[in-house]
Structures are given as structure tokens and as C-alpha cells.
Amino acid sequence: MVESIEDIEIQLLLDAVYRHYHYDFRHYARASIKRRLLQARAQWGFESISEMQSAVLHDETILxxxxxxxxxxxSEMFRDPSYFRALREKVVPHLRTYPSLKVWVAGCSNGEELYSLSILFAEEGLADRTIFYATDINPSALRAxxxxxxxxxxxxxxxENHQLSGGHTSLSDHYTANYDLAVFDKTLRERTVFSDHSxxxxxxxxxxxxxxxxxxxxYFDNELQDRVVKLFSDxxxxxxxxxxxSKESLRFSAHADLxxxxxxxxxxxxxxxR
Structure with missing residues (x-):
């Protein structure tokens, strides 16, 4: 099957971003990446992906x-509340046996998952012995x-999600309303290391x-999924x-047996x- 010009342009753009900026999207699921790049092209008014590539390479403010x-x-806080209830009821009893804990929120986005876990660990009496690592490749997401x-x-x-997750406190105990914003308490991130990580x-x-x-x-292709599953095991x-x-699985990973x-x-x- 002959590749379209647009698909070739996308591959060249991803190669260029990796070689110049060291952000590697080459093994992200191609259909998703293509959709997002076409959205960017349309919003910025470029006539082609190649024109957008030139702008990205020559103007660092676009990156x-x-x-x-x-x-x-x-994302959202306590997204899929039954996941957090399972952590609370089935995982936390095992975590209690450790004198100190490390928790990695990988791909933390704007922090909703991090604050959900931080609140859960506070409610379960584990906050003082836990260090959280919140990582993402997007600097603006990390700042948020x-x-x-x-x-x-x-x-x-x-x-609503917090209550369904089995929360022991009121979520309002953990934030201050400031006009049309909710500012979450700084104690929730005092033991958090925020880091750029790919x-x-x-x-x-x-x-x-x-x-x-x-x-x-x-959002990853099979090869990258395998790499990441091994990374998590390590x-x-x-x-x-x-x-x-909830829509992901280790079943088809080459490292599922870990x-x-x-x-x-x-x-x-x-x-x-073992």
C-alpha cells in the first residue's frame, strides 16, 4: 500500500521533532497523532503538515x-471511582506494611490523578510516609x-467521584474557593516531586x-506499550x-508475565x- 503524502509528512514531522527537540512521538498510535496534528494545522492555518514542520523547527515558541x-x-479527580475504592480497600492494606512509600503518577497531566491519590493517602493515614513522583513530558501540564x-x-x-470512591472526608476540606477557581491545599503536594519524564x-x-x-x-503503539510495561516492572x-x-490491558504485552x-x-x- 502506497503511503499518502500526508502520512509521509507526518512521519517527517515526528522525526524532526525528535531530532531537534528530543520529544519522541514516533511510536504513539498513528491514528490519534494524525488527528491531533490535523487539528493543529487547521487551527494555525497552515496549508500542509510540511509548512507546519518548518514553523515548528524555526520557531521554538510553537513547540x-x-x-x-x-x-x-x-482527566478528572477520582475518575472511575471504583478504581480508587479498590486501591483504598485492597491495595492500601498491603501498603500499610511498609515503613515508607513511593508512588509514581506517570503521565500526571494537569494533576487530577495526583491530588486524588494524595487525598486518598491522607484519608488512609499514609500521607506522612509517602513521597509522590508526578511526571509528564508537557511542561505546561506540570506547571498546572x-x-x-x-x-x-x-x-x-x-x-461525586470522591464520595463514590469511599472518601472519608469532604472534598471541600482540601481546597479553598477563590472566585470561580478551586485552589487545592498546598499540603497535598508538599511531599511531591514534579519532574519532566518521558x-x-x-x-x-x-x-x-x-x-x-x-x-x-x-495512545501508544504495541512496541511502545511493551517498552513502558517493562519500565514499570523495573x-x-x-x-x-x-x-x-479501564480500556487498557497487559494481556497482550510481551511482558505480561512480569x-x-x-x-x-x-x-x-x-x-x-520472582
Whole structure:
């Protein structure tokens, strides 16, 4: 099958971004990347992907905007509440046995998952012994995560999710309303390390007890998914836990045998001890 000119242009753009800026999107699911690049081209008014490539390479101010198109920043606090309830009821009892904990929120986006876990760990009495690592490749997303500020009109959904997750407190205990914004308490991120990290090219974080990386693998091709699953295994202590998105699975990964199902219906896995 002959590639279209547009598909060739997309491959050249991804190669150029990797070679010049060291952001590697070459193994992201191609249909998703193509859709996002076409959205960027239309919004910026370029006649072709090649014209957009030239602009990206010669104007560094465009790159952050391109990253916003290519990385997914849509999430919500306590998204899929049953996942967080499973963490609370089935994973936390195991985590209590450790004197100190490390939790990696990989692909943290704007921080909703991080604050969800931070609140859950505070409610379960684990906050003081836990260090969170929140990582993303998008600098603007990391800044948003560090700020912990969300539109007030999103709080109703966040609150409903929190209650369904088995929350012991009121979500309002953890933020201050400021006009049309909700500012989450800085104590929730006092023990958090925010870091630029690429699942595509960077090395493992060591000695993690829980890795939560939800709704990220679906944007990778099979080769990259395998790489990331191995990365998570290398990052976890023996018996550590991995949580992924509801539409994701380790079943077809080349490294699936490194994990066992822990809460199958919530896509929570446990690193095997061998």
C-alpha cells in the first residue's frame, strides 16, 4: 500500500521533532497523532503538515503549543471511582506494611490523578510516609499540576467521584474557593516531586510501591506499550502495584508475565516476586 503524502509528512514531522527537540512521538498510535496534528494545522492555518514542520523547527515558541495538541490533558479527580475504592480497600492494606512509600503518577497531566491519590493517602493515614513522583513530558501540564488550581464548575463532579470512591472526608476540606477557581491545599503536594519524564525515552524510577498510569498506554503503539510495561516492572519493588486505565490491558504485552492480576476488573496488577 502506497503511503499518502500526508502520512509521509507526518512521519517527517515526528522525526524532526525528535531530532531537534528530543520529544519522541514516533511510536504513539498513528491514528490519534494524525488527528491531533490535523487539528493543529487547521487551527494555525497552515496549508500542509510540511509548512507546519518548518514553523515548528524555526520557531521554538510553537513547540509548547504543539505539545498541548499531542499530549492528552483531559482527566478528572477520582475518575472511575471504583478504581480508587479498590486501591483504598485492597491495595492500601498491603501498603500499610511498609515503613515508607513511593508512588509514581506517570503521565500526571494537569494533576487530577495526583491530588486524588494524595487525598486518598491522607484519608488512609499514609500521607506522612509517602513521597509522590508526578511526571509528564508537557511542561505546561506540570506547571498546572504544581499549581493545583481547577475551575470551580468542575468541583461538583470531583466531589461525586470522591464520595463514590469511599472518601472519608469532604472534598471541600482540601481546597479553598477563590472566585470561580478551586485552589487545592498546598499540603497535598508538599511531599511531591514534579519532574519532566518521558515514558518513551527516559529510564525507570526505582523502588516504587505503586505506579498509577491511567489512560496513557492507549495512545501508544504495541512496541511502545511493551517498552513502558517493562519500565514499570523495573520501577516497582517486588510485590508493588500497577494501575492502568479501564480500556487498557497487559494481556497482550510481551511482558505480561512480569505481573499477576490483583484486582482484574479495575486493571490493578501486582509485580511478581520472582
Amino acid at each position: 509548547p503549543q504543539l505539545l498541548n495538541f499531542l499530549t492528552v490533558q483531559v 499540576a504544581q499549581a493545583g488550581v481547577y475551575p470551580l464548575d468542575r468541583i461538583r463532579l470531583f466531589t 515514558l518513551v525515552t527516559d529510564a525507570a524510577f526505582g523502588e516504587m510501591h505503586l505506579v498509577s498510569c491511567r489512560n496513557v498506554l492507549i 520501577s516497582l519493588v517486588r510485590g508493588g502495584f500497577l494501575g492502568i486505565g 505481573f499477576s492480576d490483583f484486582v482484574r476488573e479495575e486493571k490493578i496488577y501486582r509485580r511478581k516476586s
